[in-house]
Amino acid sequence: MSKTPLSSLGEFKLIDHLTRNVKLYNNRTIKGIGDDTAAIEGDNDITLLTKDLLIEGVHFNIMYTPLKHLGYKSIVVNLSDIYAMNGHPTHVIAGIAVSSRYTVEALEEIYEGMMLACEKYKIDLVGGDTTSSASGLFISVTALGKVSKDRITYRSGARPNDLICVTGNLGGAYAGLLILEREKEVFKANPQSQPDLSQFAYVLERQLKPEARKDIVDLLMEKNIIPTSMIDISDGLASEILHICKSSNRGTVIYEEKLPIDVQTATIAHEFKIDPTTFALNGGEEYELLFTIDQKDYDKIKGVEEITVIGHITENPSQTDLISTSGNVITLRAQGWDSFRKDN
């Protein structure tokens, strides 16, 4: 039998490859693999189902990740997928596997964080599985949600001239990660060091305790806007824009000068001698929403502080342009994080 290393395909191609033969048997399955969540037709609403894994040493470093935040984040990243379908989460179910290195108190902290997220988003934690692992901490959360048939928003509906909108600001979670990694090295060199991280509070929270954009889904409803496509930004803006273009079979033009970047993020980017735009395009784990709207809806979002129009959709699927601040045209590439890449 041939032996193809996992790193040779990359995460998205690997999933495409593995699931290429998946057959569906229920005619109520509207959407299987390939969007933020699965979509299953009910009598009145559509049921949404999604799952994200958080794995020690891959998605988080236990050295600088407070367990309560980790529990919180494990719920939020799943809710984010439901919001990205323009739906509302209702229930979560959590699986946790821990090695004997962890204590009951450690598990309590994870659960506390999970329950805090459930309280904030008014979600029911309705079960799961808690078991031991040979090594490391693994968290698997599944979220269930619903959306009305006339509001569900896939990745595939973007049309030429639709405006591309992004919520909040970009690159902060990645800036926070760089700070944490730097402090880890400082601590390893000098365990007595007492770092003052208070000046980085915003980006650290973006990395360690992100929120999902329920407010945006509510706002879209209130303003009577149904996006033509939507996705959450977990692997970096560039990667997600390309997902929407590919699913919608369209192209895009986005403008560097429009990218919303917080001043703390920009300061850290400069400190690390990296272009803040790179943070914004390729930093992952944002859990902001990226969506497209018809131009006629522009007036409804104009002036909403949390939504920025960064570009538009074009006819030609092979056009994926970033117009730089200096006016150059650069082809967008997905350089988002890939857990299978060898250099992680």
Next chain:
Amino acid sequence: MSKTPLSSLGEFKLIDHLTRNVKLYNNRTIKGIGDDTAAIEGDNDITLLTKDLLIEGVHFNIMYTPLKHLGYKSIVVNLSDIYAMNGHPTHVIAGIAVSSRYTVEALEEIYEGMMLACEKYKIDLVGGDTTSSASGLFISVTALGKVSKDRITYRSGARPNDLICVTGNLGGAYAGLLILEREKEVFKANPQSQPDLSQFAYVLERQLKPEARKDIVDLLMEKNIIPTSMIDISDGLASEILHICKSSNRGTVIYEEKLPIDVQTATIAHEFKIDPTTFALNGGEEYELLFTIDQKDYDKIKGVEEITVIGHITENPSQTDLISTSGNVITLRAQGWDSFRKDN
């Protein structure tokens, strides 16, 4: 902060402890933590949701577990929980984390097994997450199902004089595990050995590629029986009977001579100098159904080969008696498998 080792509580107490403060926010949540699945009220049916983890080095040994079987089993164990609510599964979502030691071909085998189970049970695999792990293979499957409001069966409905029924036969999966563990030691001592395991085919299949009892749920419907309580046997018959008694606040009497044990299982038990009854009571991973029915329904199941009446429910919750073949009264104890136990 105090540091309580995980092994001090045991799996069930640990889960009770961790989830004691879980609050529910949706009034449609009929059942949260504490049964085979969660139950969520819909407009017509009840939605069922469940998750089981399978973890390398804890739930399976990769040395003797064919990956295709493992994929198959990861789906089946979740379907079994849905059937244990008297429901039918409709969709599954799968998360897999693997270390770089695994190849694309290895993941293909796991997916093939998953798809085979989906085909057999006519379930849709609608998504998931595939990512890398620092070490080992982790599979997390969530199953979604439904059941009509008048047929849902919890653990808590058993009433005095109800008959206790079990499907199939017991102890086979554990017998299979003992054979595999023995062969592993033989192989380690002599890697050239070519074991003939064909005589153990039945129990090996019970361990490596179990089936879920869809046929029984269909049969109960066909015969117009609604069990008063039901659970699937994943941690051993004794443990599951005690779950039903505790949830229903009732006691039980079961009869050793009634326990259904396959001849291959009994032969292996004797070979290992263990009482076959011990296999039947404490062997886990059976994925048979244990349920209670009203005595008036006895005639409907009489003569059904796959269902055995092994005892009845009693009024007094503190009575949990096993009547031995020789007529002695022995108190049932849960000695099922606990992943947190130190001697695993």
